[in-house]
Amino acid sequence: MTAQAEAPVLGAALPAWARATAACVDLVALGRVVVQRDLEAAFPDLARNADFVERLRASVDENLQALQGVLTARLALEDVRLTQPLVFATVQARLRVPQTALQRSYRVGFAAMWQEWADHLCARAELDDIPRREALEALCALTVVIQGYQDHVASQVAESFARADDALSRSRAHVRNGLVRQLLGPGAAPLSPSDLVTLAYPLAATHVAVLLPTVAEGAAERLVQGMRTAARAAQGLLHPVDLSSTVVWLANPSGWQRHSHDALVEHLRLLDVQASLSDSRPGPEGLRETWLQVQQVQEVRNAWGPEQSPRVLRHADVGLEILLMQDRDRARSFVVDELGPLAADTEQAQRLRETLQTSFQLGSHVATAEALHLHEHTVRNRLQKAEELLGRSLQGRRTELQVALRLIRLLDR
Known part of the structure; x- marks a missing residue:
């Protein structure tokens, strides 16, 4: 009753x-x-x-x-x-x-x-x-x-x-979304004091943006507090990009330290969500710059494809790709010039590129063999074959070779 x-x-x-x-x-x-x-x-x-x-x-x-x-x-x-x-x-x-x-x-x-x-x-x-x-x-x-x-x-x-x-x-979310769009627009004027109160986010602080490309606004709201806690951020600002993706800004008035970045990355990895992270940038202009950065990171992620890109990807990890991909035609010419036959769209060339890039990253034949689940002799043979196709020592123009190997992952998509 x-x-x-x-x-x-x-x-x-x-x-x-x-x-x-x-x-x-x-x-x-x-x-x-x-x-x-x-x-x-x-x-x-x-x-x-x-x-x-x-x-x-x-x-x-x-x-x-x-x-x-x-x-x-x-x-x-x-x-x-x-x-x-x-x-x-x-x-x-x-x-x-x-x-x-x-x-x-x-x-x-x-x-x-x-x-x-x-x-x-x-x-x-x-x-x-x-x-x-x-x-x-x-x-x-x-x-x-x-x-x-x-x-x-x-x-x-x-x-x-x-x-x-x-x-x-x-109603507040609707107004705040409008204010965020205004801030991200070209030539954005400063917000009025009343708008700053409505926004409830410290624009003068230093910001890090986190783009969640597969997380809708409602689900993202449940993640913000955990992200703030992990990064020890003072405040968070959530903005829906579309019906299925959301961007979150985290603010720290005293600036971001490396350990805060690392803690945020580790937290996102534990959540097992796709996330594209910006570097830290200060002030209202920093809000706009971090938004641009996560969009660039996402472009790299999309070019790599879901199987090739890590779940959590930072701007600092792909800054070189972003820079060089500003002119795709010149980037493609650079790759062909540096890799020669290794740029071919064949299974053999792809295996050789993978072995070569892993060898550059790990620095030894033994570590490369373990990482690729190969015998050490197989690694040696592949590197020798790559050197033959290049027509020069792998140590010659090593930096250019490494850049070309990173770029071709994007250009192949």
Whole structure:
């Protein structure tokens, strides 16, 4: 049976002497106690906000009056119509107060209310020499009434909070997305002070952008806090790129250290999501530059293909590819000139290129053989064959050869 169906008999369950006692509680004094305890337990950061405290007090006062009406059987629970608690829930949503704080305030507040009414009931029972069993039954009935009232009201308040929070989130997200698009546009003008408040992100800080090409906005929202924690970032800014991809900026007012970058990369690897990361750049212009960087990284990822590109790819890892791919025709000519027959689109040429590039990276035949699951003699034979096709020593123009091997991975796509 629901609390609403039980409402007409809740207060009547108390004996007449208990209802009379409930009517004698000083609601003004009790209200001050409840407000103070709520502020200490749930809203310590807002204790000096006069408007917030006044809204809280109005909510508490209306709850106390309604609860006293139910306890004295003057008011059925189903007839309780509250205004201020619902207004206060909307205020909390607007101030982005977590719903957990709202719930904590109700637990603490109703505990204080129960204690006050229970103390009065026990004192009256002792004064009037009420039989112990009757006094205990009255105390139990009091508890049931207060708990029923709390459940009835808290559910309404939670629903009001959720509706307001959802509406505010939707409208705020829409406005913030517009501001981000404005910031990323060419010749973007500085945001106004009110727009900066709406954006709620420190543009003057140093930024790192993380493009999540396969994560939609809703799923990305659940990842932002973990990314902030891993990188020890002060704030995060989320922006949907399209229906299936999202970019997240992380801000650090004091700049980014290498260990913060590494911690963020490791966190993303553990999440096993595709992520393209920028370098760190300061200020509003840095926001735009990091956005450009992650787009460039993503272009390299797309050119490599999902099988060839790592799940987490940093701008620093592919800066050379990005630079040289600005002119694809010249890049292709460079590759053909440097690789000669090794640039051919054949399985043999591809095997030789893979072996050559791995050898350059690892520096020894043994390590190369282990990495490619080959015999060491096979590695030696392939390197010798590559040298024959090039017509020169592998150590000659080694830097150009390494660059060409990196570029052909993109040009082949």
